Amino acid sequence: MKPLLAWVGLVAVTGLAGAASPNVFSVHDLDRDGTLSRAEYEALRAHCAERRGERCKAALLPFATLDADQDGRIDEAELLDALGHRHRGGRGW
């Protein structure tokens, strides 16, 4: 029983902490570290293709475009910067 209770407690704490974390910006951030890794982004692409078809997948920007500092992870600022660049003709907002 004790291991079960410990597991339930861990899940609850992890879940609450994750939900309240100011760093998590995407439901696709599976490890909840505040960034999207290449693997998480590939999973996002696969998810889009599965749920919405290839058109949705094709609309996604390439990982290399989003990962401006080339550190292998997309953070929130990089995502906003890339979307803003795309939306406002490179002028930001």
Added chain:
Amino acid sequence: MDIASRLGRRRFLKFCAVTASLLALPPGAARLLAEGLRAGRRLPVIWLSFQACTGCTESLTRSAAPSMESLLFEWLSLDYHHTLQAASGEAAEAAREATLRAHAGELLLVVDGSVPTALAGACSTIAGEDNLSLLRRCVEAAQAVLAVGTCAAFGGLPAAAPNPTGALGVGEMMERGLVPRRPLVNLPGCPPIPEVMSAALAHRVVFGGFPPLDDNGRPLAFYGETVHERCSRRGHFEAGRFAKTFDDDGARTGWCLLELGCKGPLTRNACSSVRWNGVGNPVESGHPCLGCAEPGFWDRGGFYQALAPAALPVADKKATTVERGARVYDSQCVYCHDADPAQLRALPEQVPELLRSDRIRAHRFPLEEDDLRALVDYLKEKR
């Protein structure tokens, strides 16, 4: 010392990851690319320039870090390139002939510039040999050919009417039987994007073939979409906001350049997604797309002549509000929310208020009112 050691392991792996991503290769391909390039087999290459402005070479050698030409030279043995090589005159020609003999059937031939076929080839000669004769001998010894730039791919500017030199691209010369047939990839653009060149070369070196091509022999990974489809000004096109002159408020604000002659809707190239040196492209710099990656672009009308409405993609004319909402969701929302809009927790009618509230960091993004309305309609339909 292998390529990874010379370039730095981190830089090398980044290059492989970016190249695999650009080529839309499956997961794990970056590792295969790294292993293939690290294997150290340097492919012999002869690069021929004919009726060209040297812009293609300039594009390649002036690319940003990681320097593409440094990477290319590590896995290729560039045995002849009359702009870049140190040797000149008879020594340069001797180097090319030695490569042709030593690597017949296995070398890669890169061509930039179109080839004059009129006047028995008298329009352009190198070391006394006309361009067509030189190309024919080199293609004969090649395992495959890369036509780099619009001139080599489709004839380009030298082939513009009335085409006094009888200029042709490599593909058409193969079609006409003027040179032997070999596997050919066209990488048009004036100039082509450096990453497109390096990715096609890396694919050939590692996998022994070219990536999937379209009807014009261009890699689908780079030429599968139009410049318009991923254009940073696309939102303004959708909203019907067009710059009327180059110095009006619309042009300064980044509105669509369609009425100033942009050929983006009919031009397939990766300018909007790859960008030059990762920084920008002509449209983002305020100039309409000239359509330089398309066959015959010089003869398709004035650069500043607006496309006829009938020439625009049908899908854009018939886009419904719901389709527009779907585009907004696909281009903005799926990065953070479930790809299935039905899973969105907020009610559709709450979305505009939430987006305008500035309470959520990632929503500090001013969608146009028309986009917002379209998004709400789309979300309602999907509930």
